[in-house]
Amino acid sequence: MRIPLLTPKPLACQELVELCTAYLEGSLSSRDRRRFEAHIGACPHCTAYLEQFRLTIEATGSLTEETIDPAARDELLSVFRDWNAAR
């Protein structure tokens, strides 16, 4: 009698949403990666979720970093000048 291959347990949608960052980082095991991709391939809702997740990352990337207080900035530049003058 043949021993059946172990088929990985399919992921539930609720489990998949916990793995999106690991998936995008490429840090899932190859088994989990296959489960993830098999699920995405068959589930339009999770496909939409992953797309939202990607869009969120893209939009976050378009934020501009805040700048520091101008007085603090001036102070740092004067630290720089003092350092440079003392060299």
Place this chain on the structure above:
Amino acid sequence: MSALALAPPFPLRLGEDARAMPGDPPATADHELVEKLRAGDEAAFAELVDMYGAALLGVARMYVKDKAAAEEVVQETWLGVLQGIDRFEGRSSLKTWIFRILTNRAKTRGEREGRTVPFSALAGAGDDEASVDADRFLGPDSAQPGAWAAPPRAWPHDAALNSEALAVIQMAIEMLPDAQREVIRLRDVLGFSAEEVAEALEISDGNQRVLLHRARSKVRAALEKYLDPEVAA
């Protein structure tokens, strides 16, 4: 003044762990910037301050008691950067090196203040938070436990990128717990790699990923609430 040492093919890490170097290109931009700093180029220094000043302050705030203390730590850090720049060998990226100087100083200062807040404690907070509210999924007694009950709907692509949506994202980031906020800021706003964040904040790769995932999930939820309030409600 010593010339900038060429990075060996497999650079030694500053930290105790020896994670493989990611696809970091040879830091040509770093090299130029470092040479400018060594040459006393104030504009180059100002550029660095504008790029990382606010994020350094944010990271410092995680360890010390108040804003004034954090500002002092940041100023000490910049002085440390200047004093050490001649010895910088490019084994890590310039920004990672700067953040490591900050993290070490902020930790020391925090300990002196009696605020021993190990990052692992900050990082561990929220480990069990769900990325999406459990009531968006079918319950354990349903035919398909864990399947979507209130599934997400596609967003128009540009909607997430308009200025109102960006303000929603900004607000959501500000409301995150400290460690999550700083990790998403370094990764997704400033574009650090996973390895750079782990190294800069002296946390494990796994910690970095958990914090980032929590942060991104909350920002996505805030964005969904704004873009598709019916479904997110």
